[in-house]
Amino acid sequence: MSDTMKAAVFEGEGKIVLKQVPIPKIKDDFDVLLKVEAASICGTDCQILKTPPGHPATPGAILGHEYVGRVLETGKAVSHLKPGDRVAVDPNLTCGLCPYCRMAMPNMCENMTTLGIYIDGGFAEYNLAPAKALHKIPADLSTDLAIFAEPLSCVVNGATKAKLMAGESVVVLGAGPIGLYYTALMKAGGAGKVIVSEVNAQRADMARKMGADIIVNTEKDSLKDVVMAETGIGADLVIDAVGCLMTEATSICRRGARVLLFGMNSSACCECVQYEITRYELSIIGTFISNHSFPAVIRLLKGGKLPLEKLITHRLKLDDILDGIEIMKRGEGIEIIVAP
Numbered sequence: 001m002s003d004t005m006k007a008a009v010f011e012g013e014g015k016i017v018l019k020q021v022p023i024p025k026i027k028d029d030f031d032v033l034l035k036v037e038a039a040s041i042c043g044t045d046c047q048i049l050k051t052p053p054g055h056p057a058t059p060g061a062i063l064g065h066e067y068v069g070r071v072l073e074t075g076k077a078v079s080h081l082k083p084g085d086r087v088a089v090d091p092n093l094t095c096g097l098c099p100y101c102r103m104a105m106p107n108m109c110e111n112m113t114t115l116g117i118y119i120d121g122g123f124a125e126y127n128l129a130p131a132k133a134l135h136k137i138p139a140d141l142s143t144d145l146a147i148f149a150e151p152l153s154c155v156v157n158g159a160t161k162a163k164l165m166a167g168e169s170v171v172v173l174g175a176g177p178i179g180l181y182y183t184a185l186m187k188a189g190g191a192g193k194v195i196v197s198e199v200n201a202q203r204a205d206m207a208r209k210m211g212a213d214i215i216v217n218t219e220k221d222s223l224k225d226v227v228m229a230e231t232g233i234g235a236d237l238v239i240d241a242v243g244c245l246m247t248e249a250t251s252i253c254r255r256g257a258r259v260l261l262f263g264m265n266s267s268a269c270c271e272c273v274q275y276e277i278t279r280y281e282l283s284i285i286g287t288f289i290s291n292h293s294f295p296a297v298i299r300l301l302k303g304g305k306l307p308l309e310k311l312i313t314h315r316l317k318l319d320d321i322l323d324g325i326e327i328m329k330r331g332e333g334i335e336i337i338v339a340p
């Protein structure tokens with residue numbers, strides 16, 4: 001093994017550079033050295049690389065927070081992994097000591113840091129991660145499915161809060177990657193009818209592949225009219241996978257419905273009629289990243305009920321990652337997988 005590796009390093013202000021950097025070495029007893037099998041490009045990577053940036057990151061850090069690797073070497077104190085094991089990475093590292101970690105809300109940790117955003121991640125040949133971030137995956141779980149573990153863990157956290165009941169009608173607003181994962185998960189979870197709103201034809205087609213029953217192009221049809229025609233009273237559950245559609249979401253609810261707000265947009269400021277939330281007992285639920293969701297997600301992926309590999313639109317070598325980010329920025333890719 002040589003001393004250096006190829007890596008995509010964030011250099012601040014919209015800049016990412018592919019270069020040779022030292023291969024990391026085990027420093028702590030709980031460190032694990034991984035050979036990266038594959039990483040995927042997330043919308044957050046595009047936000048980091050926008051000017052002005054839509055998401056913070058640390059200049060000098062190797063990006064890539066959705067990745068799967070193989071264990072090469074472990075620190076002395078690591079007991080749940082051995083060389084050769086394959087792992088999915090939960091990139092959000094929490095302190096375990098702040099009030100939120102101690103309230104079983106590690107996703108609200110006051111001292112959180114993230115592999116691939118603030119410290120080195122998976123757009124590289126090798127990566128050093130703490131043992132607590134690593135979840136062993138079955139040898140026969142394909143990398144094509146395992147690569148979805150991180151974003152799906154966030155989606156499952158939201159779904160757990162939304163408490164889907166079998167047969168319910170669900171509306172998913174937006175069929176970007178997150179909306180598509182929700183569509184597949186709601187179908188697998190027993191939703192009676194999943195209605196997806198999406199104007200982009202490629203994304204609408206993907207929503208169909210994920211099991212959507214009805215897809216509404218809101219440039220042509222009124223979502224409210226379709227939802228009322230299909231449900232009679234409005235949706236049981238509405239999921240905003242965009243991040244600024246709370247007004248639309250509450251307008252298509254039945255009385256007593258839940259609205260799950262997943263998409264994030266720090267400048268979204270929606271008008272809503274508070275009276276309607278009170279009078280019709282709507283529940284507005286926020287959800288952020290994952291919360292102990294990885295074990296369930298790995299079982300879900302292994303169970304084969306989610307046809308997520310159909311979302312893979314591009315497979316690139318790490319050398320071509322800058323092209324991949326451009327494809328993602330143009331909205332032409334759904335799941336872009338990068339292999340070293």
Ligand SMILES: [Zn+2]
Pocket residue numbers: 042043044065066151
């Ligand atoms: Zn992400």
Ligand SMILES: [Zn+2]
Pocket residue numbers: 094095096097098099100101106108109110111112
């Ligand atoms: Zn904490």
